[in-house]
Amino acid sequence: xxxxxxxxxxxxxxxxxxxxxxxxxxxxxxxxxxxxxxxxxxxxxxxxxxxxxxxxxxxxxxxxxxxxxxxxxxxxxxxxxxxxxxxxxxxxxxxxxxxxxxxxxxxxxxxxxxxxxxxxxxxxxxxxxxxxxxxxxxxxxxxxxxxxxxxxxxxxxxxxxxxxxxxxxxxxxxxxxxxxxxxxxxxxxxxxxxxxxxxxxxxxxxxxxxxxxxxxxxxxxxxxxxxxxxxxxxxxxxxxxxxxxxxxxxxxxxxxxxxxxxxxxxxxxxxxxxxxxxxxxxxxxxxxxxxxxxxxxxxxxxxxxxxxxxxxxxxxxxxxxxxxxxxxxxxxxxxxxxxxxxxxxxxxxxxxxxxxxxxxxxxxxxxxxxxxxxxxxxxxxxxxxxxxxxxxxxxxxxxxxxxxxxxxx
Amino acid sequence: xxxxxxxxxxxxxxxxxxxxxxxxxxxxxxxxxxxxxxxxxxxxxxxxxxxxxxxxxxxxxxxxxxxxxxxxxxxxxxx
Numbered sequence: 001x002x003x004x005x006x007x008x009x010x011x012x013x014x015x016x017x018x019x020x021x022x023x024x025x026x027x028x029x030x031x032x033x034x035x036x037x038x039x040x041x042x043x044x045x046x047x048x049x050x051x052x053x054x055x056x057x058x059x060x061x062x063x064x065x066x067x068x069x070x071x072x073x074x075x076x077x078x079x080x081x082x083x084x085x086x087x088x089x090x091x092x093x094x095x096x097x098x099x100x101x102x103x104x105x106x107x108x109x110x111x112x113x114x115x116x117x118x119x120x121x122x123x124x125x126x127x128x129x130x131x132x133x134x135x136x137x138x139x140x141x142x143x144x145x146x147x148x149x150x151x152x153x154x155x156x157x158x159x160x161x162x163x164x165x166x167x168x169x170x171x172x173x174x175x176x177x178x179x180x181x182x183x184x185x186x187x188x189x190x191x192x193x194x195x196x197x198x199x200x201x202x203x204x205x206x207x208x209x210x211x212x213x214x215x216x217x218x219x220x221x222x223x224x225x226x227x228x229x230x231x232x233x234x235x236x237x238x239x240x241x242x243x244x245x246x247x248x249x250x251x252x253x254x255x256x257x258x259x260x261x262x263x264x265x266x267x268x269x270x271x272x273x274x275x276x277x278x279x280x281x282x283x284x285x286x287x288x289x290x291x292x293x294x295x296x297x298x299x300x301x302x303x304x305x306x307x308x309x310x311x312x313x314x315x316x317x318x319x320x321x322x323x324x325x326x327x328x329x330x331x332x333x334x335x336x337x338x339x340x341x342x343x344x345x346x347x348x349x350x351x352x353x354x355x356x357x358x359x360x361x362x363x364x365x366x367x368x369x370x371x372x373x374x375x376x377x378x379x380x381x382x383x384x385x386x387x388x389x390x391x392x393x394x395x396x397x398x399x400x401x402x403x404x405x406x407x408x409x
Numbered sequence: 410x411x412x413x414x415x416x417x418x419x420x421x422x423x424x425x426x427x428x429x430x431x432x433x434x435x436x437x438x439x440x441x442x443x444x445x446x447x448x449x450x451x452x453x454x455x456x457x458x459x460x461x462x463x464x465x466x467x468x469x470x471x472x473x474x475x476x477x478x479x480x481x482x483x484x485x486x487x488x
Contacts, residue, residue, distance in 0.1 A: 146451060162466035167455065180464045374448060
């Protein structure tokens with residue numbers, strides 16, 4: 001006889017799996033540093049400045065590459081859409097959630113990329129999640145770079161394809177794996193234009209050629225290149241002259257475009273069927289009218305932003321050279337994008353340096369494992385076309401003082 | 410290739426990865442006994458794939474926890 005009642009059964013705490021992380025965080029905060037993951041911006045003054053803890057802070061970690069967040073035309077379009085269409089759609093794109101603005105932003109994307117089809121998702125994360133999990137199914141093979149973004153990995157996990165990673169940017173490792181895939185299986189190669197942790201770019205020209213030689217379709221995530229890499233700002237694939245060989249480009253509105261949302265553009269003749277079969281597209285409310293209006297206005301302005309692009313590249317080169325000159329260890333030898341990753345010796349000193357910079361009045365991203373490759377702690381800086389030459393000089397001085405105070409340089 | 414020959418070749422590949430010189434047997438686990446992090450696992454899987462000219466997908470890797478299971482999987486993947 002068992003007289004135990006269910007209430008006496010011991011409960012397995014589902015949260016015990018987080019104990020190691022809770023302890024790492026506790027011991028880091030016990031050193032007295034400010035929590036790098038709970039910063040609040042009390043007021044945002046411009047694409048490059050905000051008030052944090054009561055003090056004016058230069059923003060150098062926002063991916064707001066083209067500074068479109070406060071563009072007067074963009075803001076006006078958003079306000080008008082709020083007045084005309086209301087605060088939200090309360091519906092899926094395939095039901096009541098497609099307004100004129102959703103179609104308009106897809107038209108703007110088609111023109112921006114010169115492609116036949118564009119599909120807008122509620123976030124960039126959902127764009128990767130939805131497209132990857134839907135096109136690569138059971139029996140298909142996904143061959144992807146080991147340093148791919150979390151949204152790509154999650155898309156792989158959600159589909160039922162066989163997932164085969166290769167060493168970062170290693171063309172030969174990718175080719176070997178493609179050649180070992182059983183004959184007749186569907187193949188999808190997933191690459192990124194700019195890898196956001198170190199700010200390095202992919203050798204897309206060679207990789208896409210190898211992928212095509214081996215009968216694979218190619219998806220490239222250009223989240224961190226849209227707007228300023230390539231002659232028309234279409235990204236690294238355009239810059240290397242291989243955009244026509246890319247089957248699917250994934251992108252986001254939350255970086256250069258300056259709002260939120262994600263998309264896929266493609267020339268695949270059957271692409272429109274994705275709107276009915278892609279679950280992260282179907283089972284989500286669509287973006288608010290104000291968001292798609294700001295996105296469409298911003299995308300159209302980015303088509304003619306040559307001067308801003310040139311200024312952003314100038315900023316990236318100047319800061320990269322200055323930080324290297326000060327003796328910081330950087331993620332790339334030369335500036336390859338608008339991201340400059342400063343490699344920290346360990347998490348503790350990384351957090352100290354992050355805090356020292358914040359006290360100087362500078363915000364950068366503190367990036368740590370598992371988001372980073374090779375267990376690195378990084379201070380990731382992303383430049384903006386609206387940073388002035390003077391701000392870049394001020395930033396350099398802040399890095400010098402903080403780096404010396406923490407003993408990193 | 411039979412299991413014994415496969416096991417002998419895996420033993421050669423694993424040696425430079427076994428930095429703590431752990432005595433390896435059929436039940437030795439990669440995460441627990443060898444204490445490998447995800448990066449070491451990735452490099453080791455790539456080395457095994459190249460040695461045998463096979464693919465061990467992430468899906469298959471999830472099923473391989475011990476040294477013995479790896480030998481079985483590689484023997485099978487060679488057909």
